[in-house]
Amino acid sequence: MPGAPAINQNEAKTGEDLNTKPKKKICCACPETKRLRDECIVEHGESACTKWIEAHKQCLRSEGFNV
Template sequence: MDGLPTQDTSALALPRLQLNRGSATSSGSESKPKKKICCACPETKKLRDECIVEHGEEACAKWIEAHRICLRAEGFNV
């Protein structure tokens, strides 16, 4: 392979199933994230950071996006 992390990305899609938990409701009120952004999504953060250090940001778009998806599912506006 190309040396990029090989974790199954289907597991990273799981936070998408929880989008309603931390997102705005139909009444317009938003719930605040329950964690600090630095502590949210440690799995995707680790994979993203390792990929960027080893291969550069350009080669790691899928890991960067997976981490953003996870953060959004946790209620962060990124």
């Protein structure tokens, strides 16, 4: 739409999102759920490990990552 202001992605985020920045690198966050997820995928394949994949994603979200 001509004349409509562009929305900056940072403006679209809530104040809570902007204040919850990760304190560590994603590769170092949640080592326990990462290990369980990786072992499951190696042994059983990705499709059989949705429980561990989701648990790891939830842990990463609690650390401030947007996954």
